[in-house]
Amino acid sequence: xxxxxxxxxxxxxxxxxxxxxxxxxxxxxxxxxxxxxxxxxxxxxxxxxxxxxxxxxxxxxxxxxxxxxxxxxxxxxxxxxxxxxxxxxxxxxxxxxxxxxxxxxxxxxxxxxxxxxxxxxxxxxxxxxxxxxxxxxxxxxxxxxxxxxxxxxxxxxxxxxxxxxxxxxxxxxxxxxxxxxxxxxxxxxxxxxxxxxxxxxxxxxxxxxxxxxxxxxxxxxxxxxxxxxxxxxxxxxxxxxxxxxxxxxxxxxxxxxxxxxxxxxxxxxxxxxxxxxxxxxxxxxxxxxxxxxxxxxxxxxxxxxxxxxxxxxxxxxxxxxxxxxxxxxxxxxxxxxxxxxxxxxxxxxxxxxxxxxxxxxxxxxxxxxxxxxxxxxxxx
Ligand code: GMT
Numbered sequence: 500x501x502x503x504x505x506x507x508x509x510x511x512x513x514x515x516x517x518x519x520x521x522x523x524x525x526x527x528x529x530x531x532x533x534x535x536x537x538x539x540x541x542x543x544x545x546x547x548x549x550x551x552x553x554x555x556x557x558x559x560x561x562x563x564x565x566x567x568x569x570x571x572x573x574x575x576x577x578x579x580x581x582x583x584x585x586x587x588x589x590x591x592x593x594x595x596x597x598x599x600x601x602x603x604x605x606x607x608x609x610x611x612x613x614x615x616x617x618x619x620x621x622x623x624x625x626x627x628x629x630x631x632x633x634x635x636x637x638x639x640x641x642x643x644x645x646x647x648x649x650x651x652x653x654x655x656x657x658x659x660x661x662x663x664x665x666x667x668x669x670x671x672x673x674x675x676x677x678x679x680x681x682x683x684x685x686x687x688x689x690x691x692x693x694x695x696x697x698x699x700x701x702x703x704x705x706x707x708x709x710x711x712x713x714x715x716x717x718x719x720x721x722x723x724x725x726x727x728x729x730x731x732x733x734x735x736x737x738x739x740x741x742x743x744x745x746x747x748x749x750x751x752x753x754x755x756x757x758x759x760x761x762x763x764x765x766x767x768x769x770x771x772x773x774x775x776x777x778x779x780x781x782x783x784x785x786x787x788x789x790x791x792x793x794x795x796x797x798x799x800x801x802x803x804x805x806x807x808x809x810x811x812x813x814x815x816x817x818x819x820x821x822x823x824x825x826x827x828x829x830x831x832x833x834x835x836x837x838x839x840x841x842x843x844x845x846x847x848x849x850x851x852x853x854x855x856x857x858x859x860x861x862x863x864x865x866x867x868x869x870x871x872x873x874x875x876x877x878x879x
Contacts, residue, residue: 500871501530503578505571505599506590508539511708512788513622516652516675517590518542523678523864525549532582534574536567543765552578568594568601575602579615585875586647587617592625593635596642616647616878618871621670623652623785623806624712626660640664648874650867653807656785671870674810675786676863679855681768682795688772695759695773701731701837704774704798706767706789707781709739716741717780717826719748719758721801724830726754729837733758733778736770771796775843776833782823784808790818791858794850799843801832811858817850 502524506517518539521531525548532550533539542551554574556565575587575598587602589595599617606613619642629635643649643666650673651657657670696702703722707713715735722733735745735758742760749758764770771777777793779802784790787808790800794811800818802808812818819832836843 500524500586500868500875501532501582501584502871503532503534503575503584503587504590505534505575505587505595506539508533508535508537509708512675512786513591513620513625514539515541515788516620516622517588519676519678519860520588520864520867521549522546523676523860524867527864527868530582532578532584534571534578534587536571540763541765550582568598571595572598572601572605575599576605576615579606580609580611580613584615586871587615588620588871589617590620591622592619592639592643593629595619596646597638600642600645614878616874618648618650618874619643619646620673621649621651621656621660623656623783626656626664627783627785627806628712631663636664640666644668647878648870650870652786653810655807655810659785673866673870674858674863675788675791676858676860677788677791677795677854679795679859679861682771682792682854683768684772684797684851688769691769692773695734696732698730700757701725701729701776702734702774703731703776703778703833704734704736704771704793705778706736706771706792707739707779708737709741709745711741712782713739713741714780714782714823715745716748717824717829718778719745719752719754720826721778721780721830721833722758723752723754724826725833725837726757728834731757731837734770734774735760736762736764736767738763767792768796771798774798775847776801776836778829778833779803779808780823780826780829781805781808787811791854794818795854795858797847797851799836799846799850801829811853813849813853817846817853 506514518541596619705718749755777800804820814820821828
């Protein structure tokens, strides 16, 4: 198939999923065209079967708000026509599904009356935050209903979209995935630990875009409690608006030498595979991709019991779940693991097993392929 993929190319779960999906599909012989305003962050190096088309937004002085969604729709239509795409797959409803809807209309009304079905994948904040804003809700609902196929990345998100948006379409849950051959704890990882933990300290990790929803300061609070009892280091992967709050808190607590801000990383798996425990104290996660990537690398997640996270982590088996803001309990769970090697090994193996048996790309990508085929069959 020839598939156009649109996503937010910056650091964020939906862009990561869209990019990894494109890479996996290309690996399986499909022709993939990314259409976005910048090259997706994990799309590094040349890949056979992958093309990237940049969307230029003109900055005319009259445009206080340059109309990206219109430029995107135009580019979607152009690329689809030129490369004879079979369908578009947009990640994150706002504004991507609206642009795809326009592109579909433009091509249908054109001289060739081309059909261009589009699939929308809902990721989370497009529904739980942004879509709830009254100024976006009606058009988000409309573009979801107009989609030729809709998927959600967890049962929680599917159920919430149906309930709160009163969506009539059938929404299929296709879980997020991880490449279990790449996200793996390679035997070399143990050797590289000393780069960050020269005295054999334990390693905790956090991976996010440092947005307020991630409650990054809770990560520092938890680590502070753990570090008082067990010599340890905290690796923070990513960047975003709450980084300076976290830095400031670490300095205030006098633990900044043990809190290592690594910034945005291309090869996230290499860093994850060094850690013992992952902290994910988010206010809300409709899935928690970071936890899954950690689990595949045998890192035990300690997360909040929110949204779709319980669909990924089984409390007490493949990780621990606690209430939002309960940093005491999360620190207690971390200490339980970091002071008991057998328990840590047992849970890290269970975490790996869950990622392998339920969320491996080899399991999930065929679900997308089937979904595309059904959408194409319906719209032919
Ligand atoms: O919160 C983020 O990390 C960004 C956001 C996005 O859409 O880019 O993430 C959402 O999608 C991810 C990938 O499907 C999910 O793993 C995250 O749980 C989800 N974030 C929230 O629901 C807050």
